[in-house]
Amino acid sequence: MPSTPLRPLIVLPAFNEEQALGPVLDEISAALPDVDCLVVNDGSDDGTVAVARARGVTVVDLPFNLGVGGAMRAGFRYALRNGYSAVVQVDADGQHDPRDVPRLVAELDRADIVIGARFAGTGDYSARGPRRWAMKVLASVIGRIARTKLTDATSGFKASGPRAVGLFAATYPAEYLGDTVEALVIAARAGLRIRQSPVAMRDRQGGVPSHHPVKAAAYLARASMALSFAMIRPKVRLARTEESQ
Numbered sequence: 001m002p003s004t005p006l007r008p009l010i011v012l013p014a015f016n017e018e019q020a021l022g023p024v025l026d027e028i029s030a031a032l033p034d035v036d037c038l039v040v041n042d043g044s045d046d047g048t049v050a051v052a053r054a055r056g057v058t059v060v061d062l063p064f065n066l067g068v069g070g071a072m073r074a075g076f077r078y079a080l081r082n083g084y085s086a087v088v089q090v091d092a093d094g095q096h097d098p099r100d101v102p103r104l105v106a107e108l109d110r111a112d113i114v115i116g117a118r119f120a121g122t123g124d125y126s127a128r129g130p131r132r133w134a135m136k137v138l139a140s141v142i143g144r145i146a147r148t149k150l151t152d153a154t155s156g157f158k159a160s161g162p163r164a165v166g167l168f169a170a171t172y173p174a175e176y177l178g179d180t181v182e183a184l185v186i187a188a189r190a191g192l193r194i195r196q197s198p199v200a201m202r203d204r205q206g207g208v209p210s211h212h213p214v215k216a217a218a219y220l221a222r223a224s225m226a227l228s229f230a231m232i233r234p235k236v237r238l239a240r241t242e243e244s245q
Helices: 018-031 048-054 067-081 098-109 129-146 162-171 178-189 213-232 238-244
Strands: 008-014 036-042 058-062 086-089 113-117 158-160 194-198
Touching: 008 018, 008 067, 008 098, 018 036, 018 048, 018 098, 036 048, 036 067, 048 058, 058 067, 067 086, 067 162, 067 178, 086 098, 086 162, 098 113, 098 158, 098 194, 113 178, 129 178, 158 162, 162 178, 178 194
Parallel strands: 008 036, 008 086, 036 058, 113 194
Antiparallel strands: 086 158, 113 158
16 A cells, blocks of 8 residues: 555546536635646537636546546546546536545555445435445445445545556546446456445536436446446456556
């Protein structure tokens, strides 16, 4: 685990988040004035880029929509090339409280990845029906793979330490749910230590949710497929990945 202070980078994958992004960046700046931010514009066709640049925030501008996984891979590569030793993924829609970031980063002293868990006794976030059942099953299965207790394997609020940054810059999956389910399985099978820390999730500050209740059954099927792909993917040898950077 890290023996020297980490240099974290907050990465916000953003697709058409013009409404919410400004207040989110302002809140991060007020709460964490010494932490750098990167907005990865995931092919937006609104004013997302202009909102970020108006606040002096660095933007990686993807030419078309790759999904959260593709955007985060770009973020990890940027972090690795620019000397950041930790990456904290924060949603651009305002659901994540930036005041939790220092705690997640501090816990990287004992883990390579720290998940901001929604179902760990803090806050009142809830999910119903097949989607909640899928979340429970995924957390249980991935927890067994990672040899740790997890209650939330699909949270997008995560801190990744130096070994995870090196691994994910090369291997972060871009498929649906790859940024959560498959990434955690890849990390666990590479020998990275994963733990969770309770966080309270907030309501979106704007834009349109990526999941709608009518899509719950599709979410369940896709989550199962993502887990299957993660298990059949060849193991990544962490030392080899780090040497190639």
